[in-house]
Amino acid sequence: MKELLVSVQQAINELLIDDIKGLVQKCLDENITPIEIIEQGISKGLELVGRQFEDGTYFLADLVMAGEVVKEAMPLIETQLDPGQAGKKGKVILATVEGDIHEIGKNIVGMLLGVNGFEVVDLGVNVPAEKIMATIRETGARFVGLSALLTTMVGSIKDVVDSVKEAGLKDNVKVVIGGACTSEQLKEEMGADAYGETAVQAVTIFNEFSAHA
Numbered sequence: 450m451k452e453l454l455v456s457v458q459q460a461i462n463e464l465l466i467d468d469i470k471g472l473v474q475k476c477l478d479e480n481i482t483p484i485e486i487i488e489q490g491i492s493k494g495l496e497l498v499g500r501q502f503e504d505g506t507y508f509l510a511d512l513v514m515a516g517e518v519v520k521e522a523m524p525l526i527e528t529q530l531d532p533g534q535a536g537k538k539g540k541v542i543l544a545t546v547e548g549d550i551h552e553i554g555k556n557i558v559g560m561l562l563g564v565n566g567f568e569v570v571d572l573g574v575n576v577p578a579e580k581i582m583a584t585i586r587e588t589g590a591r592f593v594g595l596s597a598l599l600t601t602m603v604g605s606i607k608d609v610v611d612s613v614k615e616a617g618l619k620d621n622v623k624v625v626i627g628g629a630c631t632s633e634q635l636k637e638e639m640g641a642d643a644y645g646e647t648a649v650q651a652v653t654i655f656n657e658f659s660a661h662a
């Protein structure tokens with residue numbers, strides 16, 4: 450693991466909002482790719498924060514701060530990504546499920562899908578199934594990406610999958626899930642079409658669906 454990426458992890462874990470931009474810039478100067486920074490620096494740093502929260506060292510305010518530290522760094526990373534040919538592979542409706550307000554992972558997925566040729570319709574966080582269905586009807590989108598981090602809220606995934614089925618759209622609309630509390634097994638249980646562990650996998654999955662749409 451590159452030392453600079455460990456410094457990014459540490460800055461996030463220690464909530465050093467004044468240091469993060471400088472460190473990310475140093476990574477970019479050293480030709481570390483935006484994807485490496487996201488996966489090995491930022492995501493790993495947030496995992497460490499999560500552990501401190503679990504063991505009672507950190508409180509909710511610290512989670513909020515960790516989110517702010519990451520938000521500080523993201524625009525810098527975004528400017529390094531090639532904008533590509535936006536929209537040509539189709540529309541992806543992206544949302545964090547109802548009852549869940551975690552947005553960092555969803556935003557990273559949206560950013561990577563955008564630079565990889567998808568038109569992203571980001572509905573934000575805590576999004577009910579009805580809103581997703583209304584957006585499918587309005588936009589004609591054939592892809593939905595759902596982010597879920599709270600185990601207690603996974604039922605919201607089922608609400609979306611069931612609504613798609615009830616609307617008779619199961620064959621036309623693919624629902625892909627991701628986020629820390631999801632898994633291949635959960636995908637099966639919820640009846641979703643695919644599960645992606647990382648934002649890079651999200652791109653691979655939607656590319657695959659788009660090629661066969």
Ligand code: B12
Pocket residue numbers: 491492495496498499500502503509512513515516548549550551552553554555557558593594595596597598599600601625626627628629630644645646647648649650651
């Ligand atoms: C930051 C954070 C917060 C911040 C979020 C700020 C923000 N603006 O988003 C705030 C303060 C809001 C927060 C609140 C809470 N949190 Co919180 N939070 C976290 C933390 C530390 C990091 C989450 C994160 O951003 N990770 C980094 C991103 C990049 O990872 P990711 O989302 O998993 O996304 C990656 C992949 O999963 C994938 N992906 C994501 N979405 C999608 C979608 C698709 C379609 C695909 C294919 C892929 C994909 O791509 C991403 C990049 O590779 C985690 C710890 C952890 N280990 O995750 C806890 C954690 C998720 N939170 C937790 C909890 C309990 C809470 C609270 C209930 C705390 C409380 N007592 O109030 C509240 C919930 C509020 C609510 N209703 O949602 C628990 C959840 C436990 C569980 N399994 O249910 C965790 C795991 C901490 C812990 N270890 O206990 N939290």
